[in-house]
Amino acid sequence: MEKTRFTISVFTEDVVGILNRVSIIFTRRKINVESIAASESEIKGIYRYTIVLTETEDQVKKVVGQLEKQVEVVKAVFHPDAEIVHQEIALYKVKTGVLASGGNAEKIVRFHNARVLSVETEFTVIEKTGHKEETQQLFDDLKPFGILEFVRSGRVAITKPMKTLSSIVESLEELLKK
Amino acid sequence: METLTKKTKVKQRLMTGSQAVVHSLIAEGVDLIFGYPGGAIMPVYDALYDVEDKLTHILTRHEQGATHAAQGFARATGKVGVCLATSGPGATNLITGIADAQIDSTPLVCITGQVASHLLGTDAFQETDIIGISMPVTKWNFQVTRAEEIPFALAKAFYIARTGRPGPVLIDITKDAQFGTLDFDYQPFKGMRSYVPTPQLSLTKVAEAASLINAAKKPFVVFGQGVLLAEAENEFKAFIEKAGLPSAWTIMGLSALDSDHYLNVGMLGMHGNYAPNKLTNECDLLIAVGMRFDDRVTGDLSRYAKQAKVIHLEIDPAEIDKNVKTDVAILGNAKESLKALTEMINENEHKNWLEKFRDLEKEEFNEVIDEELNPTSELMTMGEVMNKINLHSNQNNIIVTDVGQHQMIACRYAKFKQTRSSITSGGLGTMGFCLPAAIGAKMGRPDAQVIGIIGDGGFQMTIQELGTIFQFKTAVKIVVLNNEFLGMVRQWQELFFEKRYAATTMVNPDFQTIVKGYGIKTKKVEKRENLEDAVKEMLAHEGSYFLEVMVGKENNVFPMIATGASVSEIRLK
Numbered sequence: 041m042e043k044t045r046f047t048i049s050v051f052t053e054d055v056v057g058i059l060n061r062v063s064i065i066f067t068r069r070k071i072n073v074e075s076i077a078a079s080e081s082e083i084k085g086i087y088r089y090t091i092v093l094t095e096t097e098d099q100v101k102k103v104v105g106q107l108e109k110q111v112e113v114v115k116a117v118f119h120p121d122a123e124i125v126h127q128e129i130a131l132y133k134v135k136t137g138v139l140a141s142g143g144n145a146e147k148i149v150r151f152h153n154a155r156v157l158s159v160e161t162e163f164t165v166i167e168k169t170g171h172k173e174e175t176q177q178l179f180d181d182l183k184p185f186g187i188l189e190f191v192r193s194g195r196v197a198i199t200k201p202m203k204t205l206s207s208i209v210e211s212l213e214e215l216l217k218k
Numbered sequence: 219m220e221t222l223t224k225k226t227k228v229k230q231r232l233m234t235g236s237q238a239v240v241h242s243l244i245a246e247g248v249d250l251i252f253g254y255p256g257g258a259i260m261p262v263y264d265a266l267y268d269v270e271d272k273l274t275h276i277l278t279r280h281e282q283g284a285t286h287a288a289q290g291f292a293r294a295t296g297k298v299g300v301c302l303a304t305s306g307p308g309a310t311n312l313i314t315g316i317a318d319a320q321i322d323s324t325p326l327v328c329i330t331g332q333v334a335s336h337l338l339g340t341d342a343f344q345e346t347d348i349i350g351i352s353m354p355v356t357k358w359n360f361q362v363t364r365a366e367e368i369p370f371a372l373a374k375a376f377y378i379a380r381t382g383r384p385g386p387v388l389i390d391i392t393k394d395a396q397f398g399t400l401d402f403d404y405q406p407f408k409g410m411r412s413y414v415p416t417p418q419l420s421l422t423k424v425a426e427a428a429s430l431i432n433a434a435k436k437p438f439v440v441f442g443q444g445v446l447l448a449e450a451e452n453e454f455k456a457f458i459e460k461a462g463l464p465s466a467w468t469i470m471g472l473s474a475l476d477s478d479h480y481l482n483v484g485m486l487g488m489h490g491n492y493a494p495n496k497l498t499n500e501c502d503l504l505i506a507v508g509m510r511f512d513d514r515v516t517g518d519l520s521r522y523a524k525q526a527k528v529i530h531l532e533i534d535p536a537e538i539d540k541n542v543k544t545d546v547a548i549l550g551n552a553k554e555s556l557k558a559l560t561e562m563i564n565e566n567e568h569k570n571w572l573e574k575f576r577d578l579e580k581e582e583f584n585e586v587i588d589e590e591l592n593p594t595s596e597l598m599t600m601g602e603v604m605n606k607i608n609l610h611s612n613q614n615n616i617i618v619t620d621v622g623q624h625q626m627i628a629c630r631y632a633k634f635k636q637t638r639s640s641i642t643s644g645g646l647g648t649m650g651f652c653l654p655a656a657i658g659a660k661m662g663r664p665d666a667q668v669i670g671i672i673g674d675g676g677f678q679m680t681i682q683e684l685g686t687i688f689q690f691k692t693a694v695k696i697v698v699l700n701n702e703f704l705g706m707v708r709q710w711q712e713l714f715f716e717k718r719y720a721a722t723t724m725v726n727p728d729f730q731t732i733v734k735g736y737g738i739k740t741k742k743v744e745k746r747e748n749l750e751d752a753v754k755e756m757l758a759h760e761g762s763y764f765l766e767v768m769v770g771k772e773n774n775v776f777p778m779i780a781t782g783a784s785v786s787e788i789r790l791k
């Protein structure tokens with residue numbers, strides 16, 4: 041079966057060690073994760089992990105089954121790129137001088153719709169959100185001017201077809217009462 | 219007066235963390251635990267000293283022994299097995315048993331001591347990250363750093379270990395939490411939103427499955443430990459009897475049905491019986507009940523039951539379609555699922571189809587079984603030992619096995635007459651499992667005749683547990699089938715590595731002398747004419763007994779499905 045890109049969303053209780061429990065499921069199957077982002081979800085106390093990987097759908101299904109099996113995982117789902125809206129953020133640190141001279145670097149920043157976050161005498165920090173190809177393009181364009189530092193976040197994604205988390209949690213809590 | 223009683227009541231509830239550990243265990247109904255003391259768990263041991271009348275601690279000779287004993291206890295009784303160990307090496311010694319319990323779905327609660335919380339991560343004496351180490355092999359684990367967390371953590375641990383698909387849980391308790399004080403109030407754990415132990419039964423799926431069963435001409439049931447874990451033995455029997463379904467067990471499903479039941483067609487898998495393996499690729503409907511299509515059962519998956527529709531009754535959603543694609547999956551507890559399914563199926567018999575199994579069974583008998591059980595060769599076989607045990611033992615046996623040729627022979631030939639009477643390391647194949655597991659089984663079921671069947675190799679992996687038998691006067695029967703080889707590996711070397719016997723020859727010590735040192739009655743049988751009497755003597759003996767039988771050194775276990783072969787390519791020789 042062909043490997044394609046999938047985004048797995050994992051919703052967990054807020055407990056120590058859960059990141060490890062999530063990650064060993066990938067380690068054990070020798071699956072390389074492309075990116076992972078984690079933060080609190082719209083429900084207090086439930087954390088959301090967004091994990092991107094390139095794998096066969098069959099393997100992704102099994103991994104999601106194993107994730108959901110973890111006692112402190114509330115829910116795990118997976119989606120191909122077409123079923124999600126996703127975004128990444130990248131920060132670039134360049135010498136302030138290359139922008140100040142009013143040359144090409146400034147044009148590039150405008151062209152990419154990037155934002156200047158902070159200007160110091162020595163350096164300037166530029167921010168760009170977008171898909172990986174877009175943040176990478178800005179990186180490539182700025183490279184000739186010298187990039188002092190670069191960082192890109194993992195993907196975060198909102199799913200198009202999913203039931204709302206609160207309805208899932210509600211039905212789980214309903215089940216618990218029974 | 220009133221204030222006084224109130225005061226004493228409060229006083230009674232105020233206790234240390236270590237007292238809370240033992241009182242939580244007592245509150246859970248635990249009366250027997252297995253373990254080994256050491257620095258970081260000493261406060262709990264000290265608390266045990268005060269409750270010896272309620273909670274018996276069995277000092278095994280190695281922490282691995284404690285886990286296997288707890289497993290044997292759990293598998294024999296259906297209760298949760300409990301182990302206790304110190305930090306560092308004590309904790310790491312538990313890992314093999316925990317991994318074994320995880321893959322064989324055995325409920326365990328393991329409690330480990332840990333260095334004081336302010337020392338965590340400092341490489342303190344006997345500090346090891348047991349939470350990190352045990353994570354891949356536990357159903358759940360948790361580190362307690364405050365005394366007040368103890369009752370809740372333990373209640374949750376027991377709940378998780380025993381519900382749904384059971385498994386091992388580890389609770390690591392720092393030494394300061396053991397010394398700390400708390401107001402003890404034990405509440406059984408009621409459940410959590412992120413964990414649904416038993417999926418809700420879908421009657422639509424049950425109906426779909428029933429119509430497949432009703433339409434099938436050659437239906438075939440394969441069942442595993444799920445039947446035992448759900449205590450669904452009666453429901454299972456009613457199910458297969460109603461529709462006349464030939465049924466084969468996996469090694470983990472042994473004893474869920476009487477060996478001699480007219481619909482029991484034997485054991486699946488690499489060294490299982492001829493008929494059920496062969497006919498897996500002829501049935502038109504495969505009904506899997508509480509089993510997980512392990513590769514030792516399926517052989518080459520791409521040639522496994524491809525012609526058949528598949529129904530899978532399973533409690534763990536992650537098992538559905540993991541190895542074999544199903545047409546209908548019935549999620550739920552086997553007891554409920556089977557009850558519902560039985561109501562919806564038609565009464566039927568599949569005489570001709572069942573006859574096919576019996577025909578192939580005759581072939582296997584003539585080619586393999588007869589010679590194994592009633593050998594004409596001069597050298598003794600493992601099968602004839604099992605045959606004598608079958609012949610002279612009563613209904614109340616529990617057969618515990620280690621790993622290797624003797625395991626396959628014991629599982630193939632033992633007659634199981636009551637539920638939970640087979641205890642073996644199926645998924646992990648852990649040599650050294652048997653001796654401590656037999657001890658645990660006997661302690662859980664003192665009324666039963668517990669017989670451990672071990673190879674000369676595996677015996678020496680946990681031989682130190684003879685000390686446990688000696689100290690606690692555990693009346694287990696130990697049978698070592700001595701072929702002076704790591705027999706199963708040697709068999710593979712013979713068949714697949716041109717008889718290049720690398721590191722499989724065992725130069726053994728005199729087991730008789732060793733065992734005598736532990737005060738256990740022993741006998742060694744080297745000639746066939748002494749076998750039957752020795753078996754009788756062993757079974758009649760009140761206390762522990764060690765029987766060593768010298769068997770043919772280069773005997774092989776057949777039938778066999780070679781690695782990579784299909785189940786229908788099972789060889790008789």
Ligand SMILES: Cc1ncc(C[n+]2csc(CCOP(=O)(O)OP(=O)(O)O)c2C)c(N)n1
Binds near residue numbers: 621647672677701704
């Ligand atoms: C802990 C462990 N190490 C290694 C193995 C690999 N192994 C499987 S069977 C076997 C040979 C067992 O020899 P013995 O206990 O004498 O039993 P026999 O096969 O001779 O009956 C070995 C080494 C294992 N299963 N477990």
Ligand SMILES: [Mg+2]
Binds near residue numbers: 673701702703704
């Ligand atoms: Mg041997």
